[in-house]
Ligand code: SF4
């Protein structure tokens with residue numbers, strides 16, 4: 424059931440949301456603006472002549488669900504929810520037709536990562552790449568999640584170096600036991616999301632390693648899958664809910680203090696969207712709410728450790744590194760995105776992780792533009808997405824960093840796709856913040 428949302432009635436068409444909307448700023452087309460979309464929804468609910476379905480679809484499908492408009496709207500118009508609900512309605516009509524993003528969604532829904540990885544490898548065959556005119560990410564190593572549940576702690580040999588070996592496949596299933604010199608530690612679950620499992624598995628290794636090095640025990644269930652965000656952003660509510668239930672049940676009954684993710688988009692989907700699309704008629708409501716409440720971003724979790732008096736391990740980089748941190752839209756939207764550290768003006772909560780890396784110097788980004796990914800937006804509208812990424816690189820080039828850091832799987836896709844933006848010889852490496860932290864912990868002090 425789609426929740427009733429009448430916040431479109433609050434829109435006064437002031438246009439405050441226009442400058443921040445990435446899809447509007449591509450060509451200043453009102454159809455692709457937040458208030459244009461609100462206008463469409465308004466017309467949809469009025470008893471007048473209906474708008475052409477094709478135009479409505481075009482407008483809704485080009486929304487990245489980034490939520491930037493909601494941050495500036497003075498009248499609390501819930502644009503993301505309005506657009507998502509329209510997408511769900513449109514999906515019902517277009518269910519049977521074929522499209523490339525439906526193919527991508529079917530691959531994502533399948534829990535055998537081999538499909539996703541094979542599809543990406545095929546998409547990277549030079550001839551097909553040229554034919555499609557798009558760059559797809561290449562899987563960087565074997566999948567992180569193994570064929571059984573695992574528990575990692577300080578005693579487990581989680582390798583920090585980017586060796587290409589993935590301990591989850593080899594590490595023994597440990598019985599829970601007292602670890603870390605008897606210190607009272609947290610027990611957390613790790614939710615990887617499909618990208619940090621199948622495409623960038625080193626980020627999962629780095630997250631788990633950073634947690635265990637700080638005395639935290641980590642449970643990784645094999646059953647978890649995609650968070651569902653690509654599905655809701657395509658209007659496929661049924662699949663979104665199925666994935667949500669699967670994820671919630673995979674962590675059920677494990678007596679975890681928190682469930683940690685390193686992906687801002689997964690966190691947005693689970694924290695914000697799961698509770699919106701489940702109600703008392705859903706069999707697994709309690710499990711969904713419990714999972715959603717327990718899930719937290721690695722950036723907030725480190726703050727949680729600090730609040731509990733646990734000193735966060737300090738790392739040191741081999742070489743001084745000047746970097747920028749791209750704040751993912753889905754991170755800057757979170758209610759817990761509060762300034763908390765030396766870098767507070769720059770990046771908010773993740774600044775605490777940055778504070779503990781000696782040798783890392785963060786440089787500011789002028790506007791922190793959207794990266795252009797928007798989950799399935801990048802798949803559906805690669806050309807538009809690339810235009811938004813190009814604009815992002817204008818501010819990155821101005822800051823001239825040695826490295827780009829971020830904390831979202833979608834942003835990593837787009838920021839690594841520098842073809843047509845930077846010359847090959849000028850390519851800037853892109854890393855997850857947790858990876859550079861994990862790297863800093865391995866350096867002998
Ligand atoms: S900022 Fe809010 S009220 Fe103003 S046009 Fe945009 S959606 Fe409407």
Ligand code: SF4
Pocket residue numbers: 443444445446447456457460485486487488489490491492493502503506
């Ligand atoms: S969610 Fe993002 S892309 Fe969609 S209307 Fe709002 S600002 Fe624009």
